[in-house]
Amino acid sequence: MAIDSWLEKEKPRHLSELFELLRIPSVSTDAAHAGDMQRAAEYVRGRFESAGLQARVCPTGGHDAVYAEWCKAPGAPTVLVYGHYDVQPPDPVELWRNPPFEPTVEGDSETGNIVARGATDDKGQFYCHVKGVEAHLATSGSLPVNVKFLIEGEEEIGSPNLRPFLEASKELLAADIVVVSDTSMFAPGRPSITVGLRGLAYMEVTVTGPSHDLHSGLFGGAVMNPINALAQMIASLHDDQGRVAVAGFYDTVRELSEAERAEYRALAHDDEAFRRELGIDEDSGEVGYSIHERVSARPTLDCNGIIGGYTGPGAKTVLPSVARSKISCRLVPDQDPDEVTALVSKHLLAAAPAGVTVEVEAHHGARPFLVDRSVPAIQAARAAMTRVWGAETVFTRGGGSIPVVGDFKDVLGLDTVLMGLGLKDDRLHSPNEKFGLENFYEGIRASAYLFEELGRRG
Ligand code: BES
Ligand code: MN
Numbered sequence: 228m229a230i231d232s233w234l235e236k237e238k239p240r241h242l243s244e245l246f247e248l249l250r251i252p253s254v255s256t257d258a259a260h261a262g263d264m265q266r267a268a269e270y271v272r273g274r275f276e277s278a279g280l281q282a283r284v285c286p287t288g289g290h291d292a293v294y295a296e297w298c299k300a301p302g303a304p305t306v307l308v309y310g311h312y313d314v315q316p317p318d319p320v321e322l323w324r325n326p327p328f329e330p331t332v333e334g335d336s337e338t339g340n341i342v343a344r345g346a347t348d349d350k351g352q353f354y355c356h357v358k359g360v361e362a363h364l365a366t367s368g369s370l371p372v373n374v375k376f377l378i379e380g381e382e383e384i385g386s387p388n389l390r391p392f393l394e395a396s397k398e399l400l401a402a403d404i405v406v407v408s409d410t411s412m413f414a415p416g417r418p419s420i421t422v423g424l425r426g427l428a429y430m431e432v433t434v435t436g437p438s439h440d441l442h443s444g445l446f447g448g449a450v451m452n453p454i455n456a457l458a459q460m461i462a463s464l465h466d467d468q469g470r471v472a473v474a475g476f477y478d479t480v481r482e483l484s485e486a487e488r489a490e491y492r493a494l495a496h497d498d499e500a501f502r503r504e505l506g507i508d509e510d511s512g513e514v515g516y517s518i519h520e521r522v523s524a525r526p527t528l529d530c531n532g533i534i535g536g537y538t539g540p541g542a543k544t545v546l547p548s549v550a551r552s553k554i555s556c557r558l559v560p561d562q563d564p565d566e567v568t569a570l571v572s573k574h575l576l577a578a579a580p581a582g583v584t585v586e587v588e589a590h591h592g593a594r595p596f597l598v599d600r601s602v603p604a605i606q607a608a609r610a611a612m613t614r615v616w617g618a619e620t621v622f623t624r625g626g627g628s629i630p631v632v633g634d635f636k637d638v639l640g641l642d643t644v645l646m647g648l649g650l651k652d653d654r655l656h657s658p659n660e661k662f663g664l665e666n667f668y669e670g671i672r673a674s675a676y677l678f679e680e681l682g683r684r685g
C-alpha cells in the first residue's frame with residue numbers, strides 16, 4: 228500500500244523531527260522555560276505547515292496553543308486532534324541515564340526506545356497524528372476527512388486557560404469527534420481504546436503552630452508540633468480497609484456493574500508483573516477491588532508531597548512553625564472536583580488537633596470521564612488499531628486525567644476517542660521516560676488508518 232511504503236521510507240526523517248521537538252525543554256510549570264515554550268509552539272507550527280496544513284500559534288492568556296487545519300474534504304467528517312507540547316519537569320535529573328532533553332535511542336533501531344522527557348507524554352504520541360496526516364497528503368494530495376489540530380502548552384499544569392479558549396473558538400474548533408493520543412495501550416501488542424479517565428482534585432494544606440521555629444528541647448512537650456499534627460491529620464484520611472475516610476467521599480461514586488467487573492477479569496491484568504516492575508512485594512489499596520480496578524475505576528486520595536522542619540544534611544533540633552502537604556484525589560464518575568475539595572477540607576479542619584491553625588488551598592482539578600463505546604468513531608479507531616497490531620482492540624479505563632476532555636463534551640458537544648499509543652511502563656513524569664520506536668512508527672500508521680476508517684464510515 229502506498230502509505231505503508233511511504234511511511235517505511237520516511238522513518239528516519241520522522242524520528243529526527245521528533246528528536247528536534249524533544250530537545251526543546253518545554254516545561255510549562257517553570258517560568259524559566261517561557262522562551263522554550265514559545266520555541267516549541269513555533270516548531271510544532273512549522274511542522275504542521277511543512278506537512279501541508281495551515282497553522283498558527285494562538286494566544287490563550289497562558290502558554291500559547293497551536294492550531295492547524297486541513298479542511299478541503301467538503302461533506303466528509305471533521306476530526307479534531309488534541310495533544311500537548313508541554314512536559315513535566317525532568318527532576319530528579321541525576322537519575323536519568325542521559326540528559327532528559329537530549330533524546331537517545333536505547334536498544335535496537337527498530338524495537339528500541341526513544342528516551343527523553345516528553346517522549347510518550349505527549350510529544351511522541353501527538354506527533355504520530357501530524358505524520359499520519361502528512362502520510363495521506365504526501366501520497367495522495369488529500370485526506371479522507373477534514374482535520375483540525377489543537378496542541379496546547381498547559382496540560383501538565385491543569386489546562387487553566389483552555390476552557391475559555393474553547394468557549395471563544397467554538398466555530399474554529401467545530402468538528403464531529405475529538406481524537407487524543409495521550410494514554411497507553413493495555414499491554415505491548417494489545418491495542419486498546421481508553422473509554423474512561425479519572426478526574427482530579429488537588430489541594431495544599433498548611434498547618435501553622437507557633438509564630439516561629441523553636442528549640443525542640445526548650446519547647447518540645449508544651450507546643451503542638453505542626454508536623455506531628457499534619458501526620459495525624461493525613462493518617463486520618465484512610466481507614467484500615469484502604470478506603471478514604473472522608474465523610475461523603477463515596478456518595479456520588481458510580482459502582483462498577485457486574486458486567487464491568489467481568490470485563491476487568493477477562494483482561495487478566497498481570498498483578499505479579501505490576502509488583503515486580505515497581506519493586507514492591509505487596510500492593511495496597513481499597514479492600515475488595517483488584518489492582519486494575521483500583522488504578523482506574525476507583526477513587527483515591529494520596530499525599531503527593533510533604534514539607535516542614537529541617538530537611539538539610541545532618542540533624543538540627545527544631546520544632547517547626549509550619550508544615551505543609553500536597554494532597555490529590557483521583558475521581559471517578561460522578562464525583563465533582565469542587566465538591567470533593569470541600570469535603571476533604573472539612574475533614575482536615577475537623578481532624579486538626581488543638582494548638583494549630585489549618586488552611587486548605589485548592590489547586591487544579593479535572594472532571595472524570597466515561598464515554599459510550601458505541602460512538603462510531605470509537606469503532607473506527609478500534610478497526611484502525613486492530614489493522615496495525617493484528618490483535619483484538621480492547622476497552623480500558625485510564626487512571627490519569629486529561630482536564631480538557633470533559634470540556635470538549637460540555638463546550639463543544641464532542642465525544643473523545645482516546646487512542647493510547649504508549650505503554651504503561653513508559654515512565655511518564657519519571658526519570659528515563661520512554662516511547663517505543665515501534666509504538667511511534669505503528670502509531671503513525673494507526674493514525675493514517677484511523678483517518679481512512681473515519682472517512683470510509685462517513
Ligand atoms: N497523559 C497524562 C494522563 C494520562 C496518562 C491518562 C496515562 C491516562 C493514562 C497527562 O499528561 C497527565 O499527566 N495528566 C495529569 C493532569 C494534571 C496535571 C491536571 C495527571 O493525570 O496527573
Ligand atoms: Mn499527557
Ligand code: MN
Nearest residue numbers: 315348383655
Ligand atoms: Mn502528563
